Amino acid sequence: MNGDSPHTNHEGVASPPAPEADRGLLAVDNLTTRFATDRGIATAVDGVSFHVDAGETLGLVGESGCGKSVTSLSLLRLIAKPGEIDAAGSVRFKGRDLLTLSEAAMRAVRGNDIAMIFQEPMTSLNPVYPVGEQIAEAIRLHRRLGRKEAWTRAVEMLRLVGIPSPDQRAHDYPHQLSGGQRQRVMIAMALSCDPDLLIADEPTTALDVTIQAQILELLADLRARLGMAMILITHDLGVVADVCDRVAVMYAGQIVEEATTDDIFDNPGHPYTQGLLKAIPRIDAASESLAVIPGQVPSPTAWPGGCRFHPRCPFAWELCAAEPPPLFQIGPWHRSRCWLEKHPERRSPAAPDGTVTAGES
């Protein structure tokens, strides 16, 4: 599946990427989502651009509160009332701009072309219906199938996601299934209409570790078998390493670094990405305490001026506070939003200690 994707052999291909709007299955350009709150306008997603090719897995990574989920919800226009998606951006899916579709046309896209699975499998199934019926309902809505055929397909889907004796489990109510099984049911429901793109919003966060690995394996396997593309939202870089082809790191509503998975781990450009990588626990250094990024994600009603990461950045200097950095193209498939790319001399190991301007604020 990935043999023809340019990203797997990126070393050989040197041409820089084309503008986002022309590419791939999904091309997000300048997506901005704002929420009117009591404390002012919260710009949860601020000018985000990325693309996803057919059959590819993109990881969307970042701390809580940096806009990952709002980005994914904005793609399907699932932003509720106080929130608004700026009309200046575009979300082109198979050539159509989803942001300008009618509500009815958008409903036909949801679940059918783009499906979504959520974080919390405990509450993402309706407690009053058997799970098979819920999957069959989704199938019948998008495919003109009879009751029987839809049920048969629901059972098939349950088998596909690895539920044992699916024809009996289909009659079970959600409360009779374990968390992992419920997440499998959610995946079955999301995949029941053969979507081209699956958005998985922290699909393993609420599960325990052994189940997490199983679910990730299942997702990777299904993605390869069904040939769909996937956006995997997570704050766990370990998950990213396992399943993603490319990674976009988000901070404070922006993409701060975008690269292939190999590049992110071998050659991280942005200090925030470096910080995230240092915060991964390692077996070989068990005795030391984990590195942390000092401070927390600022409030979306008041992003810091200049580089949004500068108050927490060990490398920050005057320029960072004064001027927001653009996304620098630093490799064929690698971009980073950091002034260090223009002033690489600042990256020297001696520099940080002397030049930290506002490490605590």
Added chain:
Amino acid sequence: MTDARAASSASRLAGSIIPGAGHLAAGRAARGLTFLLPWLACASVAVGARHRIAAMPATGSLDDRIAVVTLGFLLVAIWVGAAFDLRSPPRVPGPGDSQWLIAARHFNRNRLAVAGSWLILALYAAMLLAPLLSPWDPIAQANISQTTFLPPSGQHLFGTDRLGRDIFSRVLYGSRISLTIGFVATAISVTLGTLLGAMAGYAGGRVDSVIMRFTDLVLSFPRLVLLILIVALFDRSLLVLILVLGLTQWPTTTRIVRGDVLSLREREFVQAAIALGYRTPRILFRHVIPNVLAPVIVSATLGIGNTIVLEAGLSFLGLGPPPPAPTWGGIVNDGGSSLINAWWVATFPGLTIVLVVLAFNLVGDGLRDALDPRLR
């Protein structure tokens, strides 16, 4: 093995002759009695009223026909139900049970609630069978000089009133008005309340504000005063009473439903339903409302009791259906003036009201306990 099969075929034979007998023979006494006793009651009504039933084709009114059809239906339904129940294996609790089944099992353990629901069922059956059960005409006045204010006796179970009418028959016919009003008015108010509450909670924003402020407005009116006003303005027909009672009771349901929907809306299965491309009406009716039915059913059951009391109150004040139609509140009012020398006139209908409302409250409480997982 053969013994067991022989026993079961014997009990099946018994069960297909008399409903419940098969269960008794198989040693399932409680279940057998729940079929046997109601069936025997219906059968004895049929036997006791056989002359009336026989005379009916000539004189029968719509009332009488409904009563006969109901009786026949009950006899057949219990019989068929018992036969089917005997053949299907007893259901063992376990995985695969829906929430409703689990709740039903918990409800069955609450004896008071079960007794209450039997009483309610019996009353509704008696209401439909009234023409066959009532020993006297509830309205026609007999020879006043001889039958006025007779104390309770075998002839007149609850005694007679000032005009010599049989109190038992009047209470029996009165149940038609009270139970009908209670049921229909509550059905109206619960439907309206659920729809409005679900819309307010799910839509939020301006829709929510408008609906809830209107709800507050209706709630802030003293209901009894409103009722008296409307009933005084229009005629006191059954229809007006039902509409007025139904259209003033919905705010409580609306508030309960809206509160629950507010939290349901944020649950991920609703989000997932939107993400699957479902239309709003489908989400509302198939995914949101079924999840708030438990508190709605409880509030409906308690609401019937409330409505019956309110209707009795209105009738007591002389604002119910006009005489000579028998209503429970009306009979109590009649007897109020003669309480000292004829205690039975007001006492029996009064006790009936208490008993019925108590039954509805017991069932409501039982349902609340059974439907709320935290109280199980």
